[in-house]
Amino acid sequence: MTKEEILNELKKVIAPYTTNKEMLAGIDDNTDLIKDLKINSANLVDIIIDAEAKYDIEIDYDSADKMVNVGNCIAVISEKMKEKNEQHG
Amino acid sequence: MNSTGNDIVSLNAIDITRTRQQRFYSKILAGSESILYNQYQDDLAFETFVWILWSVKESAYKFLQRTNPNLVFSPTRCFVTQLEIPVEYQILNPSISILEGMGFDGHPACKSIVTVGSETLYSSSIITRGFIFSVVSRDNDFESTGWGIKRIDDAGSDNQSAEVRTFLLEKLKKELPLHQLQVHKNAHGCPVLVNGAEKIDACVSLAHHDHWVGYSYQLDSVMA
Numbered sequence: 001m002t003k004e005e006i007l008n009e010l011k012k013v014i015a016p017y018t019t020n021k022e023m024l025a026g027i028d029d030n031t032d033l034i035k036d037l038k039i040n041s042a043n044l045v046d047i048i049i050d051a052e053a054k055y056d057i058e059i060d061y062d063s064a065d066k067m068v069n070v071g072n073c074i075a076v077i078s079e080k081m082k083e084k085n086e087q088h089g
Numbered sequence: 090m091n092s093t094g095n096d097i098v099s100l101n102a103i104d105i106t107r108t109r110q111q112r113f114y115s116k117i118l119a120g121s122e123s124i125l126y127n128q129y130q131d132d133l134a135f136e137t138f139v140w141i142l143w144s145v146k147e148s149a150y151k152f153l154q155r156t157n158p159n160l161v162f163s164p165t166r167c168f169v170t171q172l173e174i175p176v177e178y179q180i181l182n183p184s185i186s187i188l189e190g191m192g193f194d195g196h197p198a199c200k201s202i203v204t205v206g207s208e209t210l211y212s213s214s215i216i217t218r219g220f221i222f223s224v225v226s227r228d229n230d231f232e233s234t235g236w237g238i239k240r241i242d243d244a245g246s247d248n249q250s251a252e253v254r255t256f257l258l259e260k261l262k263k264e265l266p267l268h269q270l271q272v273h274k275n276a277h278g279c280p281v282l283v284n285g286a287e288k289i290d291a292c293v294s295l296a297h298h299d300h301w302v303g304y305s306y307q308l309d310s311v312m313a
Binding site for chain 2: 019020035038040041042045046048049052061064065066068
């Protein structure tokens, strides 16, 4: 998947947890999930779990800790998808 | 430097089924913490246990982030090492809409000890049918910790933020002889108290979730 494809799918993952739909439509790497999208911190684990299910990946603790802005979310998802593809040869 | 940190979790806004799934709670609980549940499993729902620990850890993070702005919130690296839950831990009054206090004497608060790296902190948590509210302090007695919880009608994110500030400022205006108090956020997103252009040497923490907002504060250095 390209970065843009991951971004478009990530918007769908995040959508249930933000009421700021206008901001969601225009998110970029620097968009902060809590400060900009007003996502409650209690929902950050939901987003990680939903991302794991959507991309069929496992996000370890170190990677999960980084998923506070859109750029880091994309980087983590991209890295985990690459690892999965390498494992499955 | 002293600090304060709080968190509130609306129990009507959590996904109970999901919270009980290992895939979910393993991202909140450290391995050693599951043992803490054993002694309470007959009286305490597992999802309540998970969210108590979440709120304690989030509060500890807010407490420490004030002096360590680059700290990353990592729930599985915060360790709740002790948890004491009173037999009658739950405040059952369904019409409760505002609770405020100084310290937790007289309240059936859950007490815990949480460690993050080399830091050891203490927490007190109030639990009702509607929410879990936690406050973290460096001292176990919470004598100089003020706190408040309020139910709000409009759970929109902007309104939550506005309501919790108003709630805190209404309280502080009774405590401090200052007439231009406002809550700002510093460059690291940490709430700070100002009076006009003057920064006030007090620690405040804000939390909101769904229809509940809560604050905590430490005024020692201002009152001294």
